[in-house]
Amino acid sequence: MLARVSTTPSFKRLPRAVREQQMLDAAVKVFSRRGFHAASMDEIAEDAGISKPMVYAYLGTKEELFVACLHREGTRMMQAIAGAAAPELPADERLWRGLRAFFGFVGAHRDSWAVLYRQARGEQPFAGELASMRARLVEVVAGMLDHALRAEGREAGETDLDVIAYALVGATESLADWLADHPQADPEKTATRMMNVAWVGAGQLLRGDSWRPPTP
Amino acid sequence: MLARVSTTPSFKRLPRAVREQQMLDAAVKVFSRRGFHAASMDEIAEDAGISKPMVYAYLGTKEELFVACLHREGTRMMQAIAGAAAPELPADERLWRGLRAFFGFVGAHRDSWAVLYRQARGEQPFAGELASMRARLVEVVAGMLDHALRAEGREAGETDLDVIAYALVGATESLADWLADHPQADPEKTATRMMNVAWVGAGQLLRGDSWRPPTP
DNA sequence: GAGCATACCTACTCGTGCGTAAGGTTACGC
DNA sequence: GCGTAACCTTACGCACGAGTAGGTATGCTC
Numbered sequence: 054m055l056a057r058v059s060t061t062p063s064f065k066r067l068p069r070a071v072r073e074q075q076m077l078d079a080a081v082k083v084f085s086r087r088g089f090h091a092a093s094m095d096e097i098a099e100d101a102g103i104s105k106p107m108v109y110a111y112l113g114t115k116e117e118l119f120v121a122c123l124h125r126e127g128t129r130m131m132q133a134i135a136g137a138a139a140p141e142l143p144a145d146e147r148l149w150r151g152l153r154a155f156f157g158f159v160g161a162h163r164d165s166w167a168v169l170y171r172q173a174r175g176e177q178p179f180a181g182e183l184a185s186m187r188a189r190l191v192e193v194v195a196g197m198l199d200h201a202l203r204a205e206g207r208e209a210g211e212t213d214l215d216v217i218a219y220a221l222v223g224a225t226e227s228l229a230d231w232l233a234d235h236p237q238a239d240p241e242k243t244a245t246r247m248m249n250v251a252w253v254g255a256g257q258l259l260r261g262d263s264w265r266p267p268t269p
Numbered sequence: 270m271l272a273r274v275s276t277t278p279s280f281k282r283l284p285r286a287v288r289e290q291q292m293l294d295a296a297v298k299v300f301s302r303r304g305f306h307a308a309s310m311d312e313i314a315e316d317a318g319i320s321k322p323m324v325y326a327y328l329g330t331k332e333e334l335f336v337a338c339l340h341r342e343g344t345r346m347m348q349a350i351a352g353a354a355a356p357e358l359p360a361d362e363r364l365w366r367g368l369r370a371f372f373g374f375v376g377a378h379r380d381s382w383a384v385l386y387r388q389a390r391g392e393q394p395f396a397g398e399l400a401s402m403r404a405r406l407v408e409v410v411a412g413m414l415d416h417a418l419r420a421e422g423r424e425a426g427e428t429d430l431d432v433i434a435y436a437l438v439g440a441t442e443s444l445a446d447w448l449a450d451h452p453q454a455d456p457e458k459t460a461t462r463m464m465n466v467a468w469v470g471a472g473q474l475l476r477g478d479s480w481r482p483p484t485p
Numbered sequence: 486g487a488g489c490a491t492a493c494c495t496a497c498t499c500g501t502g503c504g505t506a507a508g509g510t511t512a513c514g515c
Numbered sequence: 516g517c518g519t520a521a522c523c524t525t526a527c528g529c530a531c532g533a534g535t536a537g538g539t540a541t542g543c544t545c
Binding site: 489490492493494499501503504507509511513 | 516517518519520521522523524525526527528529530531532533534535536537538539540541542543544545
């Protein structure tokens, strides 16, 4: 059965770097739709318009491939945010630009978001990878809050700050999910809403206007 | 090899209802540690102290078993919350009790939380199941906000309310994750922190003190 | 235009784990 | 005391998918 009847000779022989990107594109797409375990290397290869051994030759095993996806998409996202929020700007401007960049990215790359936060979360081998990215975000947000507070001559405990930052990051992720599930929604508007919750809410709160549990 | 040498005759024959609970306990444990796909029916059966066909006889296929876990844990959680937050109380009291019950539950049932929110999230077949639970929570929170607002004679757009509720639920989930990863942390204190973010922040915000994007 | 490296393929092996068939054992009703 | 139904087992079939062996074509260099 090696008859090799002139099947469409539409083989474009492409340089390695290009094929790798195509494979990563396909992998992100399939992983985001199926999840890590349910995704099959065959489907990824087929979607990339290539055969399976090529994937193994270029990107390695399934886990390595997933990590490669995580890295590429994560780096892209972080760059989009960091590029927008220059550190010399005032805190609220910085926060606003960061949020806008973030929601813009999620709106434009829903697959990336799905891979990064919906898939990598549950799978044990990658949870660490994600947690560190998240931790960095929390640090940045906590830093902003602290900075803004000091500018007003006030101060807050470190744990309080961290926990509030954690909550804000969680709220942001949640809205990102909402955005990813509502294709007609406007990223800009979502960013504005989040900015409201973060800036007005947290600001007021850290300024000392706190709620105390009833003492029965 | 049917020699049946008196292997420990420690077989306790138990009624169906009891065994089912044991199986569900084991399933929740294994699913939460390994994730849905990586969990094996053999391990679940072994952990439950029973053999595999029994699991199939009582709870059905792997997917059905997972759904059963989801239902039991989800119902437990919802009941814990609903039982604490009686609808005739004032809104802030209700919110406070609900949050306290929620974080108390997560602190006491880390496995349940892991199954509900870390595992079921990514897996396609169950995303809907979860989304509906979440949607109900968002409804409730949005209702509370609306109620509190009207009590002050103000009003807000429906979408705004929903989105803010969504953000608050996300922040709460995020803190729940934090709590689940910090066994020494105090659920009560975490609830207080979340209450602060939710009540002071959202209240102030909905009262009209909103942030507006710069118009360049 | 010979040689060599790189791109690419088809067609397999093999482990893992879901789901089941067929049969043994204990408790309870009569 | 004995049948019968519910409980429980061992041992297997079978599909699916990760990873590989070994071979073919194409372009680039001298």
